[in-house]
Amino acid sequence: xxxxxxxxxxxxxxxxxxxxxxxxxxxxxxxxxxxxxxxxxxxxxxxxxxxxxxxxxxxxxxxxxxxxxxxxxxxxxxxxxxxxxxxxxxxxxxxxxxxxxxxxxxxxxxxxxxxxxxxxxxxxxxxxxxxxxxxxxxxxxxxxxxxxxxxxxxxxxxxxxxxxxxxxxxxxxxx
Amino acid sequence: xxxxxxxxxxxxxxxxxxxxxxxxxxxxxxxxxxxxxxxxxxxxxxxxxxxxxxxxxxxxxxxxxxxxxxxxxxxxxxxxxxxxxxxxxxxxxxxxxxxxxxx
Numbered sequence: 572x573x574x575x576x577x578x579x580x581x582x583x584x585x586x587x588x589x590x591x592x593x594x595x596x597x598x599x600x601x602x603x604x605x606x607x608x609x610x611x612x613x614x615x616x617x618x619x620x621x622x623x624x625x626x627x628x629x630x631x632x633x634x635x636x637x638x639x640x641x642x643x644x645x646x647x648x649x650x651x652x653x654x655x656x657x658x659x660x661x662x663x664x665x666x667x668x669x670x671x672x673x674x675x676x677x678x679x680x681x682x683x684x685x686x687x688x689x690x691x692x693x694x695x696x697x698x699x700x701x702x703x704x705x706x707x708x709x710x711x712x713x714x715x716x717x718x719x720x721x722x723x724x725x726x727x728x729x730x731x732x733x734x735x736x737x738x739x740x741x742x743x744x745x746x
Numbered sequence: 747x748x749x750x751x752x753x754x755x756x757x758x759x760x761x762x763x764x765x766x767x768x769x770x771x772x773x774x775x776x777x778x779x780x781x782x783x784x785x786x787x788x789x790x791x792x793x794x795x796x797x798x799x800x801x802x803x804x805x806x807x808x809x810x811x812x813x814x815x816x817x818x819x820x821x822x823x824x825x826x827x828x829x830x831x832x833x834x835x836x837x838x839x840x841x842x843x844x845x846x847x848x849x
Contacts (some may be wrong), residue, residue: 578751582759589766589786605782608763612793615756615778617798626793631815636785636822643826644778647833669787676766681761685754699803710807710812721816724752728820735827 573618574613585611599652609633623703756797765791777839781822788818789811 588611589605609632616625644650698707710718763786770783794812800809833839 573763575751575755578755582755586762586766590784591764592779592782593766593774594829595772598776601782602775608786609789612789615759615793616796618844619756619796621796621811624792624796624808627812627815631819631828632789636819639822640773640782643830647830647839649778649833649839666772670769673768673772676802677761677765677768681758681787683760694793697803700804701799701805701808705805706808706812709809713794713810714813717813717845721813724817724820728824731824732827735824735831739840 581611581614581684583614597643598644599650602637602644605640606633606637609637620698620701623701623706755802756793760790760794760797763787763793775842777779777832777841777844780841781825781829785822786812786817798830799823 586610588604588608592601592608595604609628613625613628613633616622616628684741754817767783767790770786771780774780774783788837792814793810795814799805799811804826806847829839832844836844
């Protein structure tokens with residue numbers, strides 16, 4: 572089990588990276604902070620006996636998804652919003668009130684859950700085999716149907732992206 | 747300080763990350779950063795799934811995380827394609843300016 576000091580260190584890096592993503596003016600910096608956050612969470616996955624999920628996290632999240640973000644940011648040249656010097660302060664006032672309210676409510680709920688200790692025993696179950704083989708067996712035996720649905724979902728996503736990407740060629744009037 | 751890291755620590759970390767993601771959705775006007783905040787929230791949910799899978803000694807939580815990651819990837823691909831399509835017509839990704847269904 573992970574040492575408390577190590578956990579606090581990792582959690583601090585994760586929270587700091589998330590705050591950096593939230594507060595960066597430049598979208599490229601936000602994306603890089605997001606990579607740091609995903610990497611830290613991947614380390615926590617390794618600690619939590621989920622090596623396969625940790626590797627998927629690094630390849631899919633920190634690799635593919637963030638690269639997609641960076642690609643779109645640089646394609647559009649949209650590192651910063653035009654005409655919005657301070658985005659957070661320029662947002663609608665009720666947005667900020669709603670945000671603070673939501674943050675307080677969520678933190679309160681989590682705090683209540685933690686202090687009530689409503690989970691009962693916090694004793695850990697014995698570690699199970701969660702390597703790629705065990706996960707693959709679970710995926711292809713108990714979860715075959717959701718797996719197939721995921722394939723259909725990805726096909727639909729690819730089709731949608733191709734259609735969105737070709738709007739210019741569909742008609743000169745609408746483009 | 748408690749001597750061992752148990753499930754409550756992961757719940758707290760996951761909650762903090764989720765709140766930061768929700769704040770990003772509410773406070774930022776840049777559509778790309780909005781999507782990043784959604785990813786952060788999905789990621790915090792994933793962390794909780796894995797932590798509970800470890801806590802309960804059950805593999806199903808990790809399988810669910812696998813599906814969540816797949817759906818997140820599909821969502822980001824479609825969302826960013828939408829942003830590119832909107833940017834072509836409106837020349838902006840400020841979500842306050844994207845207020846027409848027929849632009």
